[in-house]
Amino acid sequence: MIRSILRGLSVTLRTMVRPPVTIEYPEFKRPVAERFRGRHELKRYDNGLERCIGCSLCAAACPADAILVVPAENTDEERYSPGERYAAVYEINLLRCIFCGLCEEACPTEAITMTQLFEMSVTNRNDAIYTRSELLMNPDGTVPHPQPDSILVDKGELRLADGWMRATASSGRAAYEGVIAWTATAGVGTRAAELGQSRQPTADSQQQETDTGDGRRATGDEADHG
Ligand code: SF4
Numbered sequence: 001m002i003r004s005i006l007r008g009l010s011v012t013l014r015t016m017v018r019p020p021v022t023i024e025y026p027e028f029k030r031p032v033a034e035r036f037r038g039r040h041e042l043k044r045y046d047n048g049l050e051r052c053i054g055c056s057l058c059a060a061a062c063p064a065d066a067i068l069v070v071p072a073e074n075t076d077e078e079r080y081s082p083g084e085r086y087a088a089v090y091e092i093n094l095l096r097c098i099f100c101g102l103c104e105e106a107c108p109t110e111a112i113t114m115t116q117l118f119e120m121s122v123t124n125r126n127d128a129i130y131t132r133s134e135l136l137m138n139p140d141g142t143v144p145h146p147q148p149d150s151i152l153v154d155k156g157e158l159r160l161a162d163g164w165m166r167a168t169a170s171s172g173r174a175a176y177e178g179v180i181a182w183t184a185t186a187g188v189g190t191r192a193a194e195l196g197q198s199r200q201p202t203a204d205s206q207q208q209e210t211d212t213g214d215g216r217r218a219t220g221d222e223a224d225h226g
């Protein structure tokens with residue numbers, strides 16, 4: 001009993017003499033975890049076409065029912081994505097979102113991506129619904145954000161994607177199920193492989209690819225270049 005009390009008091013005394021840990025936010029920002037999941041963005045291929053094909057798999061996977069997708073048909077005259085359809089309406093209600101990342105995990109084209117930007121405070125509930133105009137990356141790789149550049153908003157975080165999808169996704173192709181792959185950094189540029197990740201498919205996945213007759217490669221490079 002006495003020993004327990006003394007042990008408890010020693011913790012108190014140690015804490016009393018420890019220097020305070022005060023982060024002078026926003027002048028100084030503590031780095032977030034490498035796999036931190038912040039606000040979403042919709043990526044494009046290098047040729048400018050949108051990755052999103054309006055399939056709504058992200059909306060189906062979302063446990064918070066936070067995503068609305070309304071697809072429309074591409075035409076030869078008006079083409080937005082390589083597929084038959086594109087997302088004419090794409091909305092995420094960030095008041096509902098629990099930042100679980102299941103939407104990006106479900107996406108077959110790695111269009112919806114979570115970045116490391118977390119400065120998303122709003123004073124109006126409607127502003128928390130991010131629409132296509134906020135989510136879709138510009139052709140130059142920049143991403144619109146409703147808040148202006150300031151010490152509070154670091155838009156560089158929009159170029160950093162979370163790593164969770166890359167560690168688990170198979171680039172949406174059955175032949176690559178279980179193969180660890182990763183996509184490009186959100187925005188432009190390519191992120192280096194993480195420890196344990198492989199850019200090349202395994203012998204097993206190549207065999208499956210042959211078996212399924214899918215001659216295309218599903219590495220991050222291939223997916224990035226459409
Ligand atoms: S992160 Fe999770 S909760 Fe948020 S939109 Fe994606 S699936 Fe829904």
Ligand code: SF4
Pocket residue numbers: 051052053054055056057058059069087106107108109110111112
């Ligand atoms: S973001 Fe991905 S999963 Fe969602 S509608 Fe577009 S292509 Fe489909």
